Each structure stands twice: as C-alpha cells, then as structure tokens.
Amino acid sequence: MRAAALQALLICDADDKSRFVLNLPENMPCDTAQQFACPEGIPGRPAKPELVAPGKVGRRAMHTVEGRAVLLHALAHIEMNAINLALDIIWRFADMPPAFYTDWMKVAREEAKHFSLLNAHLRDLGFPYGSFSAHNSLWEMAEKTKADLTARLALVPRTMEARGLDVTPGLMQKLVQAGDLRAGEIMQTIYDEEIGHVEIGNRWYNYQCRKEGHDALAYYPVLSERYKAPRLRGPFNLEGRRQAGFTESELVWLQGQ
Template sequence: MRHFPSTAPELRQLALQVLLQTDPEEKCRLALAIADDVTLNGQAELNEPDGIPGRPVRPELVPPGQVGRRAMHTVEGRAVLIHALAHIELNAINLAADILWRFAGLPEQFYRDWLRVMKEEAYHFQLLSDHLQQQGYHYGDFTAHNSLWEMAAKTRQDLIARLALVPRTLEARGLDVTPGVAVKLAQAGDARAAEILGIIYRDEIGHVAIGNRWYLHFCTEQGLDPVALYPRLALQYKAPRLRGPFNLEARRTAGFSDKELQLMQQADQP
C-alpha cells in the first residue's frame, strides 16, 4: 500500500497507551483525555510491544457458546446481557486504538475519525458499566468471548481487510440487532438500558460509516472493486457468514450501497 505524507505519532503513541492499559476505567479515562486537536506529525513506524491488547484478569474468556444466558425476565439475565454489551464496547475501544497506532502514513482525517470512534466507544463502555453497577454487578462478573479481537489479530497486517471485516462486518451487525434488543429491554422494565442502547445505535451508524468510507477510499486508491473484493476477504480471513434480517435503512445511512445490500440478502436466502 502506498503511504501518504501525513501521520500522527503523538496520537498513535497515546492510542497505544490506551490499548495497553489493562484497567477498563483507566482505559476509558486515557481515551477520553486525548484532545480532539492533538498534534499530528511524523511518519515513524512504531514497534509492536508485548501486552496487546491490555485487558483485565476478569472476565474469563470462553468460546461464544459458553457465554451465560441472557434471559430478559430476570435481573441477572439482563445483567448478563448488559455485561456482554459492555464487553463489546471495551473491545471496540481496543479496536479503534489499534487501528490508530498500527497503520502509519495515512491521511490526517483517518486518524481524526478513529480518535472520535475510540472516544465514543469509551463513553459507551462507561454508560454500560455504570448501569451494570446500578443493578448490583460489575464488569468481569460474567464470562465473555473474544471474537471481535480475534478478527483484529487476523487482519493486523492488512488495513483493507481490517476495515472490511471489523467495522463493516462484525460491528455492522449491531445495526441489525440493537434496535430489537432495546425494545426488549424496555418491555422488561429497563428503560435506562434501552436509552443507552439508543445512544450506542446512533453513534455506531457513524462508526460503520467511517469504516465504509475508508474501505472505499483505499479500494479506490488501489484500483480494487470493493464489492467484489469483500467476499474474497471474508473467505480468506474466515469471517462469520452475514445473516439477516438486515437493518437496510441503517446500513444505507452507514454507507452500504444498494448493490451490496442486495447481495447480502441474496446470500442469506436458504
């Protein structure tokens, strides 16, 4: 990939500090403390240190099928769900921090965009963690899985694949399911959780849009067909199969083309 003349070593070093931090609350504090107008300069490649990503001792990471049941009709069941959502948001902080520090020599706006994403993910985690505590639980009380970060690890040397398979695939799935989960939480009497999911849903449309915009940007720069490339990347990196129903309105708002959406729906047919 051809590099661009502007990079952001200060921001990238700060993002790496966020990524390496093991305490979730301190990770959020560090992310939110980074100024929006932090200086961007230099083109230095950063060496990858040990300890990526920094994560707390708990929760215990298990295969997805072994994560606790998320029953809506009990306080604990809803807490398991909120915990799972908090874990997704903590992973999302790490994902944004990783894409910020790992890939050097990119346009300035690329770094500005992912700084915004990292800070909003930190805010989301704080909202969910605080709500979990109000229910009598803490982040780490339940098991969690590592699927989001596993895909980040697979694509650590391929920026286009990272953009295609993390924000445009794994995170975009939240656009499909979050509104329905919010409705169920509200029906179960947890209006605050439903309100938090509304905030997350609004922001995640923007995050997926950022992923889409930069995926298209780099595909165009390299003369690649973004629609034709996607299934090849999904196969190469063993991405999960896209399953409907799809939130077509949200996905369009987030930058998916009608052609892509049509292909998604066709692939989802039995």
C-alpha cells in the same frame, strides 16, 4: 495522537482505559508516518471477564435483573473491544491521511463513552464489568487482519460491528419491555453513534479499495473468505445500513447471502 492511542491500548484496567481515552485532548498532533515496534501486551485487558468460546457465554432470562445484566455485560464487552480496535487501527497503520486518524480517535472516544454508560448501569444492577464470562471474537478478527488495513476495514467495522446495527433495535425493545428504561436510553445512544462508526469504516474501506485498484463490492467476499470472517445472516437492518454508507448494490448482495 498515535503514540497516545498505543499507550491507551496497553492499559489493562477497563475503567482506567476508558477514562484515559475520554480525557485525551482534542486536536492532538499526529505523525502519520511514524512506525512503531509492536510491544507485548496488546491489547491490555483486565483479569476478568474470563474469556471463553462464544457458545459458552452464559445466558439468562430477560425478566430477571441478572438476565438483563448478562446481556448488558456482553454489550459492554463489545464496547471494550471496540475501544481497543479503534486505538489499534490508529497506531498500527501508518501513512494514511490525517483525517483517518482523527476519525478513529472520535470512534475510540465514543466507544469509551458507551462502555462507561453500560458499566455504570451494570454497577447499579449489582453486576459490574467482569462479573460474567465473555468471548473474544472481535479481537480475534483484529489479530487476523493486523497486516492488512483493507481487510481490517472490511471485516471489523463493516462486518462484525455492522451486525450491531441489525440486532440493537430488537435488543433495545426487549430491555424496555422488561422495564429497564435506562438500558433502553443507553442502547439508543449507542445505536445512533454506531451508525457513524460503521460509516467511517465504509468510507475508509472504499478509499483503500480505490487506492489499491479493487472493486469494493467484488473484493469484499475475497477478503471474507481469505480471513474466514463469520457468514452474514439476516435479518438485516437495511435502513440503518443505508445510513451507515452501504450502497444499494451492497445491500442487494447482502440479502442474497
């Protein structure tokens, strides 16, 4: 499983990567102790989209087809990064319980499904993945935390991906109001399954904190400062975050930021 994850991570073509992940067999054997040399080319990515600073990613009016495509393209790029992130955590970090790798392969498969749904809809709109520029913030955090599993769990699924739980319901409503019912259906699927992905991140973050002797709540801001994570800003989807495993203490702390 872990070797297959690394193989998938190195695939450059976005559609080929998602198909490869979706076609991986269930219940693959997993050598939890194997150490891999880090190859060149991580992550494999296509020539397009062009990667630019976050503030330079284009925006368009939502009442136009192109405007909706710009938003959906940004979401597809997030899902492509999320595939890479799940694959990366599988091969990179050894000596975890087998369930850790099974959980993240499930995430990789569902992220590949999300990307495929979004890209199929983008093609129907006339703007397939690669039609617009994108930014690389998610993967940049993966690079920062490549030697620290606890930080990776704290700052990718529990911080950057959890932000999707806050913003997705509003984006879904805007797309439906603009008349794109198919996009709304896709976003609902993504939202429902992302709750589970963030829950997996929460669960394994807490596991790591127990193993290392950290208080999970107190250690989070330490890691956030150490790795210069984006500052958390509301409004927060408290119910969605509860479903994803955030404790009431964490939610109180979050609202005080």
